[in-house]
Amino acid sequence: MRTKSTGKKKINIVTLGCSKNIYDSEVLMGQLEASGKRVVHEERGDIVVINTCGFIENAKEESINTILDFVEAKKRGEVEKVFVTGCLSERYKPDLMKEIPDVDQYFGTRDLPILLKHLGADYKHELIGERLTTTPKHYAYLKISEGCDRPCSFCAIPLMRGKHISVPIENLVLETQKLAKKGTKELILIAQDLTYYGLDIYKRRALGDLLKALTKVDGIEWIRLHYAFPSGFPEDVLDTIRTEPKICNYIDIPLQHINSEILKSMKRGTNREKTNALLDKFREKIPNVAIRTTLIVGYPGETEEKFLELKDWIKEQKFDRLGCFAYSHEENTSAYDLKDDVTQSVKERRVSEIMEIQAQISWEKNQEKIGKIFRCIFDRKEGNYFVGRTEFDSPDVDNTVLVSAENTYISIGEFANVKIISAEEFDLYGVVL
Numbered sequence: 417m418r419t420k421s422t423g424k425k426k427i428n429i430v431t432l433g434c435s436k437n438i439y440d441s442e443v444l445m446g447q448l449e450a451s452g453k454r455v456v457h458e459e460r461g462d463i464v465v466i467n468t469c470g471f472i473e474n475a476k477e478e479s480i481n482t483i484l485d486f487v488e489a490k491k492r493g494e495v496e497k498v499f500v501t502g503c504l505s506e507r508y509k510p511d512l513m514k515e516i517p518d519v520d521q522y523f524g525t526r527d528l529p530i531l532l533k534h535l536g537a538d539y540k541h542e543l544i545g546e547r548l549t550t551t552p553k554h555y556a557y558l559k560i561s562e563g564c565d566r567p568c569s570f571c572a573i574p575l576m577r578g579k580h581i582s583v584p585i586e587n588l589v590l591e592t593q594k595l596a597k598k599g600t601k602e603l604i605l606i607a608q609d610l611t612y613y614g615l616d617i618y619k620r621r622a623l624g625d626l627l628k629a630l631t632k633v634d635g636i637e638w639i640r641l642h643y644a645f646p647s648g649f650p651e652d653v654l655d656t657i658r659t660e661p662k663i664c665n666y667i668d669i670p671l672q673h674i675n676s677e678i679l680k681s682m683k684r685g686t687n688r689e690k691t692n693a694l695l696d697k698f699r700e701k702i703p704n705v706a707i708r709t710t711l712i713v714g715y716p717g718e719t720e721e722k723f724l725e726l727k728d729w730i731k732e733q734k735f736d737r738l739g740c741f742a743y744s745h746e747e748n749t750s751a752y753d754l755k756d757d758v759t760q761s762v763k764e765r766r767v768s769e770i771m772e773i774q775a776q777i778s779w780e781k782n783q784e785k786i787g788k789i790f791r792c793i794f795d796r797k798e799g800n801y802f803v804g805r806t807e808f809d810s811p812d813v814d815n816t817v818l819v820s821a822e823n824t825y826i827s828i829g830e831f832a833n834v835k836i837i838s839a840e841e842f843d844l845y846g847v848v849l
Contacts, residue, residue, distance in 0.1 A: 425496070426454045427535060428461025430486075431550070432479050433469025435606050435642070437502060438550060439559045441467045444501075444528065446547035451537035457550045463497045463535065464489075470504035470576055472744035479504045480516075487518045499523065501531055503576040525577055545591030552795055554829030555602035555638075555811060556595050560588055560626065564608035566645065569683045569751035570672075570712065570743065573608055580609065582617050589629050596635030601829065602793060603636050604810065609645045611653075621650040631662045637831070638793070640810055642668040646694055647685035654701035664807040665702050668737075670710040674729040675722040678715055683750065688729075695733060706808035708737035713770060714763030715743045716754035723766055727773060734777050737814050740770040775841045782815070782839035789849065792817045792834045794826045802826045804834065806844075817844045824848055 427448055431441040441457065444465070448455040464486050468479035479502075486498045497520045505512060506524035513522060523531045529539035549556050563578040564571075592603060607613065614622025630639055639662050641653075646669055657663045673679055676687040686694075698705050711730075713723065730738070742763035745756040758766075792804035795811060801818040804826075809815045817834055819826060826832055826848065834846035 424454050425463055426456060426461040427463045427465060428459055428495075429455065429457050430464060430466045430482065431458070432467060432482060433471065433475055433503065435557045435604070436559060436608070437467050437469060439547075439557045439606065440502070440525075442547035442549055444531070445550075446543060447528070447532055447540060448535060448537050449548060450540050450543055450546065451532070453535065453537055455548070457548075462495060463499070464495050465499045465501060465531070465535070468500060468502035468504035470502070470507045471572070472741065472746070474744075476504055483512075483516055483519060487516060490518065499531065499534065501525070501527065503573075506576045507572065544587050545594045549595070549598070549600075551811070552829060553599040554793065555604060555795075556600045557604050557606050558588060558592060558595075559583070559606050560610065560613055560623075561607040565612065566609060566685075567683045567750070568672075569681060569754075570715065570746065570749055572746045572749055575748055577608060580612050580616055582613050582615070582622075584617060585622070585626050585629050588626060589633065592630055592633045592636060596633050599635075599829065601636065601831075602638040602640065603630065604640045604642055606642045608643065610641055610643055611645045611649050621648070623650055624652040624656045627653065627656050627660065627663060631660050637662060638664050638807060640664045640666055640807075642810065644669045646671055646691060649694060651697065651701075654698065657705070658702050665705045666708070666808055666810070667698060667705060668708040668810070672710070672712045673715065673718075673726060675718075675725050678718060678722060681717060681751070681754070682712075682715065706736040708739075708810070708814065709735050710739040710741065711770060712741050712743050713766035714758040716751060716757055718743075718758055718766075727769065730770065730773050730777075734781070735774070736778075736781060736808060738770070738774040738777075739813070740767045740774075742767050778815070779839070779841045782841070782844055785836045785844060786839055787836065789833055789835050790817070790846075791831055792846075793831050794819075794828055796828060797821060802828075804832070815842050815844060817846055819846055819848055 429441050429445055431437050445455045469475040489495050490498050499521050500519050501523040505522045509522045521534055532539050561582045563580045564574050565580040674688050679687055790806040792806055794802050794804035796803050800821050802821055804817040833849045835849055836844050836846045838845045
């Protein structure tokens with residue numbers, strides 16, 4: 417058994433799931449540091465706080481396995497206490513308490529003050545925009561709202577995150593200014609639904625106003641939009657993207673499917689015709705826009721015919737970036753009342769088929785980039801390459817630009833103009849000019 421230190425306890429924050437969870441962990445870490453606590457992210461610690469994900473089955477399994485691993489570490493004396501927070505804990509707290517009782521305490525997604533109290537810290541309301549970022553210092557996530565009011569049939573996020581709450585523009589500007597002073601150059605706007613921003617506090621969609629305010633912050637050079645909802649998309653945002661050089665020509669818009677019957681059952685508030693019209697509008701207003709989307713296959717009632725319609729549509733649209741998930745039958749969602757009539761093996765086959773199509777599209781689009789010059793930001797050095805991104809690529813989920821480190825040095829977090837000399841499905845290779 418490990419000898420307990422007589423010094424200040426070290427609190428280890430472990431983050432699972434999406435960028436919203438990363439942001440929440442950073443806020444928690446900032447609060448702990450402000451109370452004089454020793455805090456680390458995914459390193460060894462005396463006390464462990466696991467920020468869980470409960471979105472789909474795979475994410476839930478990862479969260480549960482992580483909890484069990486740290487409970488075993490506690491039994492071996494390697495950690496003193498294990499706390500669990502986040503989406504899985506919010507959604508399944510009674511079940512978790514029963515099944516994994518060795519966790520010291522479970523907390524929900526909006527229990528930050530209570531969690532801090534158990535960690536011997538006070539919640540400081542005045543810490544607007546203060547957090548310990550876990551991303552490389554040159555880019556950071558900015559969560560502009562919490563929760564979601566959308567009724568999507570397959571989604572359990574409102575159960576875990578509650579109703580939509582926008583953060584006031586002045587608070588977000590203040591937070592961005594603090595990030596810029598610490599060296600942040602790229603701001604990635606995140607929310608469950610960016611396009612709903614402002615309806616609760618300003619009684620209108622105010623994403624365009626927010627973007628204009630954020631572009632005025634000195635030091636911020638790129639602003640990127642994640643998680644836009646297709647229904648009710650505020651078209652003034654397209655004009656802002658086109659005219660503001662700081663805003664990347666990049667839109668992440670999860671469309672989920674294209675068959676109108678499936679979209680209706682999903683309660684997405686749109687159909688095939690409206691979806692195609694919106695994509696046409698994006699490309700008309702911003703001719704060189706990169707569109708990223710995510711899709712769900714194997715949703716109840718997705719026949720081979722409807723799946724074929726989806727595949728043909730992907731070939732027509734040629735999305736710049738695309739991710740695909742197998743449908744997860746989630747309890748307490750309205751789709752849970754439907755028969756989960758697509759087998760897991762068929763779901764997985766359909767995911768593979770979609771990603772094969774997208775790999776070919778991505779390869780073709782990347783071949784067109786050979787000989788062209790792009791402004792890139794460099795995130796890290798990996799092996800013999802510096803790894804960067806264009807404005808059309810978000811960290812961790814999109815394509816990368818690789819520059820040989822053999823005869824070139826690039827400072828991490830800096831921009832450079834790169835000429836593309838070769839390309840694969842998801843990687844571009846270039847030389848710095």
